[in-house]
Each structure stands twice: as structure tokens, then as C-alpha cells.
Amino acid sequence: MPPGDTRQRMIETASRLFQRDGYHATSWRGLVEEAQAPWGSIHHHFPGGKEELGVAAIEAGSDAVAAAITYAFASTRTPAGAIERLFSTSAALMEASGYETACPVASVAVASAHESPALTTASRTAFRRWEDELADRLAAGGVPRRRAPALAGHVMTLLEGALVRARVHGSAQPLRDAGSLAADLVRQAAAP
Template sequence: MTKTNTRDKLIAAMADALQRKGLHGVGLSELLEIAGAPKGSLYHHFPGGKSELAVAAIDHIGRRIDEQFSQLFRRHGDPLAALHSWLQTALSQLEDSRFERGCPLATVALESGPEDAEIRAALQRIFAAVRLSLSQQLQQHGHAPESATNLAALFVALYEGGLLQARVAGSSEPLRRAADALFNMTRQTPGGDAR
């Protein structure tokens, strides 16, 4: 096992744990076991420990989200159809996990405190990057810059809040209703049909 593989496995294990349990819900032993990594490898690759690993996992998640948006917008000619597809995938994942797998970013954001400055900075950076990426995709599909920026912010807020409520309720209904309202409102302005 190379150093890069061990490091990548630790990041993947942390990204998965953040989505299921949050930062404080997973211990170092569990992370090492999930990654199949030997003791000592965490601090070898991440001298700052669990927090440094969490920041690396948050950055990894941000890159993955950006890639997923790019793929969705390439597949769908209509940006609202791409967003609808994104939400459907998130809902399916949430339902398939029996409402265990929410958004890893939101889970960490909710449990972070003022002492978690590096983690909060990473979250802020990734949320901003996601909104920017989404806004750029919307602009490439004909939305005016301000409209695209506003719609991206609304979509991210709806996604995060809706997933959180659905996870707590053990039901997809909160996110489905919010998404239906967003797509119905957006259809009334230039931009097309979500389905």
C-alpha cells in the first residue's frame, strides 16, 4: 500500500463518516478500520489529526460535488432538469440509507463550534465554491448572472435544509415539497421545465 493510497483511503473513510455520523460521531479507531489503515498512519499523513483529515475530506467532497454538477449539466440541456436530477439522486440515497446519509457538509456545519475555525473555513470555502459552480452552470444555460447567483443560493439552501428536515423526519416529504415549490416558481420565469 503506497502512502498516496493510504492517504486517499483515510480521506474517503472520513468523507463517508461525515455523511453518516458527523465529525464527532466517528472515532479514530473506526476511521482506521474503515480505511484499512495501520495505526499511526493518520498522524503520518495528517499531523493535525482528525481535524486536518476532516478538512481534507471536506475539500474532497467539494471537488466531487463540482464534478457531479458538471456531469449533470452536460447530460441535461435544461438546467432545471439537472437540478431536479440532483435532488432525486440525493433523495434516493437518503431513502436507501434509511435516512442515515445526509449531506456531509451540513452535518459537520451543524456540530462545529467556534473552536473549529479550520473546519468552518473549509466549509465556508466549499459552500461558496458549490454556489459559484452552480451559478456558472446556470449562466452557461442562459440565466442572467444575478438570477443564476440567486437561484444557486436558493437551491443550495433548499437542498441543505430539505435534506436535514427529511433526515430528522425519516421522510422525503420535506425536501420533495420544497423542491416542487422551487421548480414550480422557477418554471414561471425564463429557464424551462424541471422535468
């Protein structure tokens, strides 16, 4: 990213801090310092304040997870293999962070569910995007179209729950276990 792209740097920093510290615990001052952004850039780039930045961070997180889904399906031959890859990639990212981060959307969604309609809508849109993408790819891989949306929702529920457990336990094992279960569910659904 070019050094002058202050807005993008602030979004990436916000996403990282929201994942690590939570939405409410992330202060403007800490964010500006960590992003190495001028103080005035807050109001210039985000006139809607922290909420506007939160929506931008959720959208960036949504893009990152969508890219992980695309990668998982492009790098394997079966839908079950892709699901295992998605979970193992998440496990690797969790390990690399020292178990300090989790889902780039869930941390904001949980903290703001009843306070901010904008953040709730952005979170809902992100989750729906991921589930729709998974459902389309599962259906293309042999899961009956009528079962694919519910199965995609179950996969996302397993992933999100496993991310929380991995962080709490300081271990990627919950992600590995949930990935195996999710892959088994996909295999069963795709079986003739």
C-alpha cells in the same frame, strides 16, 4: 482505489462516518478500524490530527457535490431539469444510505462552526464553490446573470434543508418537494 492508498481510504471513511455519526462522535479508533488502516497512518498522513482529516473530507465532499452538479446539468436540457435531477440524485443517495447520511460538508460545518477556523473555512469554500458553479450554469441556461447568484444560494438552501428533513423523517419526499420548488424558481427566473 489501490489497496495501498491508505490516505484516500481514510478520507473516504472519514467523510462517510462524519455524515452518518457526526464529526465529534467519530473517533480516531473507529475511523482507523473502519478504514482498515494501520494505527501509525494517522500521524503519517494527517500530522494536523482530526482537524486536518476533516478538511480533507470536506474537500472530497466538495468534489463529490460539484460532480453531481456537473452530472445534473450535463444530463438534462434545461436548468430547471438539471435542478430537479440534482435533487432526485440526492434523494436516491439518501434512500440508498437508509437515511443515515446527508451532505458531506454540512455535518462537519454545523458541528465545528465556532471551534475550528480551518473546518469553517473549508466548509465556506465548498458552499461557495457549489453556489458559484450553480450560478454560472443557471446564467448559461437563461437566468439573468444578476439574479443567478442569489438563485443558486436559494437552491442550495432548499437542498441542504431538504437533506436534513429527509434524514429526520426517513423519507425522500422532502427532497422531491424541495426539488420541485427549486425547479419552479429556476423556470420563473429564466422566463423572458
